[in-house]
Amino acid sequence: MLYLVAFVFGIAVGSFLNVCIWRLPTGSSIAFPPSHCPVCSKPIRARDNIPLLSYLLLRGRCHSCAAHISLRYPAVELLTGLTWMLLLYHFGLSLPLAAYGLFAAALIVITFIDIDHQIIPDVISLPGIALGVIFSALGYGVPIVDSALGAALGGGLLYLVAWGYHAWTGREGMGGGDIKLLAMIGAFLGWRGVLVTLILGSFSGALIGIALIVARGGDSRLPIPFGPFLALGATCALFFGDALIRWYLQIGFAA
């Protein structure tokens, strides 16, 4: 029953995250005007604005003009709903649940904005760094020293990688957005979380990157955003980081 509440709450949050993903990069307000169809500009009726359900009832079309509604909207809602169930399972009904719920929301918004626009908005990552440290100071996350160390390591490591890549190739490989994102991840997950995130993010990014380059006919110059892979790595680090580190150490000692 509690999981159902978490899921319903999650898809409602996801519905709000859709608005953020859509409006933050254009600099428009996330509160006004009320939700409207991007094609016919007609306001969306309250009964057509129910997360997940309305998409199914409307069969993915606008009530007024029958334009296709992107599958992205219900997908983000579903993703957020499932994430909240996982968060509840992991943290129980607690204050860390709220703290890491905010963290997960930030990762979801950043992922889709980065896919669409190849930017990671400072208005999310910079307050995110501060929030991660504050939650730790209040005792709702990793220990405060670990949080500060994680933010410094996350930002510092990627700064070095970006600097090295630029010095080596003369090309801009990684944006400042990625640097601030990993600093935010470090503030929430600590320095171990940063390492797990970076390893998983680089590995999955390289796999998908090679697949995309092959699919695009060998052109390696098209930008592939790194933010979604860092977010994916951070999500794995959040839920499975301890297990992964234990497993890794066991292999290390066995060898």
Ligand SMILES: [Zn+2]
């Ligand atoms: Zn419409």
